[in-house]
Amino acid sequence: MAGGGGGGDSRELDQTATWAVAAVCAVIVLISILLEKGLHHFGEWLNEKHKKALYEALEKIKDELMILGFISLLLTFGQSYIAKICIPDTLSNTMLPCPIKTDTGTAEAGGGHRRKLLTNALIYGNIQHRILAAGSIVSCPLGKGPLISMNGLHQLHIFIFFLAVFHVASGALTMTLGRAKMRRWKEWETETSSIEYEFSNDPSRFRFAHETSFVRRHTNFWNRITILFYFVSFLKQFFSSVCKADYLALRHGFINAHLAPGSKFNFQKYIKRTLEDDFKAVVGISPVLWASAVMVLLLNVNGWEELFWASILPLVIILAIGMKLQAIIARMAIEIQERHVVVQGIPLVQLSDQHFWFKNPQFALFLIHFALFQNAFQITYFFWIWYEFGLKSCFHDNFDFIIARVSVGVGVQFLCSYITLPLYALVSQMG
Structure with a gap:
């Protein structure tokens, strides 16, 4: 106008x-x-x-940004047509993320704001009423309203922008923390070229298996009790998830299986490249992940506290994967003790897919991918709500849940990026 x-x-x-x-x-x-x-x-x-893997990851991120841009373009072009779709008020007032708020002359429902003009000229028998949104007038029959108002579509545009920004930021943080974790492994890799390492792990030396650092760390009385075994594996991911003995044992097993014994091989650099390959996999957004995001939006109904429970799911997945990876390392140590009373040189782990869920290491990577996406989506949704509706809006009626949800999201991002994903890059090579 x-x-x-x-x-x-x-x-x-x-x-x-x-x-x-x-x-x-x-x-x-x-x-x-x-x-x-x-x-x-x-x-x-x-x-x-x-860095081929990181380059491919960058290309994948650019593709995802293009998809988000195309979605935004479709919304821009189709917003006037979407706003003209009228549905009954009884239908539009179902499954609302916030309670219906009413005051003199104003009714709010489903994030859209519908203002009825209260003047002497208003005739209740009129077949149409006006809905004002973002400076546009959309006409719907009496008793009906737009599917999504123009103002609601504008807010959806903002959400897509937030999603694009946080998708890039989450990917960059994941890779940065993962590489930071592996810097310590570089010191251990350097030690494998020292005379002291060659002497202490001389293949001509024989030792009892239970006296080696790797086997001793993972074989204790609690291994005989399944519940205690997994409880200890659960705790290990928080305290020295990969120690020096673990790294050297897994390195020795990998080199023995794939290279000639005694080969000079930079295993840490290889694992770093493996992490980059895994990162390339987890930055993409598959149709399954898009479907999960739509389900989160669908079930975000007032009173269900769905966003809180959805934020817990990534935490459960990451903790379960970390526990499983620690259990795999422990199982390898137990197998060494069961097979050999005496070992020659450094303990030799047996590489096998049998230790992984469904005998498939890639399944764990899919779960990590799903958890990272859902976690980033939850954090994005929180900041978008804060920006559009305020920190103390109806979306955040239970502020204790909001604090818990954001804290869980930050914790999951750090835990997965700094501990779980690097641990997976290392242990998956034992498959």
Whole structure:
């Protein structure tokens, strides 16, 4: 609608200064070009460093951003058509994320704001009433309202932007923490080239299996009780998830299985490349993950506290995977003790897929992928609600749950990035 004076905020482009239109377009185009060029140069740098997996991960992130941009484009083009879809008020008032709030002249439902004009000219028998949203007028028959208002569609645009930003930020944080964890392993890898290491692990030396550091750390009386065995495995992921004895034993088993004995092989660098391959897998968004995000939005009904329980699920998955990976390492140590009373040199672990769920190491990676996506989605949703509706909005009526949900999300991001994913990159090579 065109307007003058106080109605300037509702002007359309035919009544807007050309310098204002050009300035806004120029800024948007400049930001877009800088972002594209920055990603392009970053990709070239990855190629120069021969980091193929990270380059492919970057390309996958760019593809996901393109999909989100296309979704936003569809919303922009179709918003007027979507807002014209009218549904009965009884239907639009079901499964609301917030309670219906009413006051004099105002009714709110489903995030959309419908304002009935209370004037003497209003005739209750009229077949239409006006719905004001974002400066547009949408007509629906009496007793019906739009499927989603124009203002609601605008808020959905903002949510997509938040999702894109946090998707990139979550991926960068995951890779940064994972590589930070592996820096300690680099010291252990360097030690394998020292004379002291070669002497202490001389293949001509014989030792009792239970006296070796690797076997001694994982074989205790609680291994005979299944509940205690998994409880201890659960705790180990928080306290020295990968110690020096574990790393050297797994390294020795891998080299013995795939290379000639005594080969000079940088196992830490290989695991770092493996982490990059795993990272490439977890930054994508598959149809299954999109479906899970839609289900979270569907079930976010007032009173169900669905967002809190949905934030707990990634925590349960990550803790279960960490426990399983620790149990696999312990099982390898137990097998060494059961097979041999005396070992020659460093204990030799037996590589096998039998230790993994469904005998498939990739299944654990899928669960990590799902947990990371859901966790990032939950954090994104929280910040979007804060931005659009405020920290103390109806979405956050139980503020204790909100604090717990955000704390869990931050904890899961750190736990998975710094502990679980690097641990998986190491243990999955034993399959």
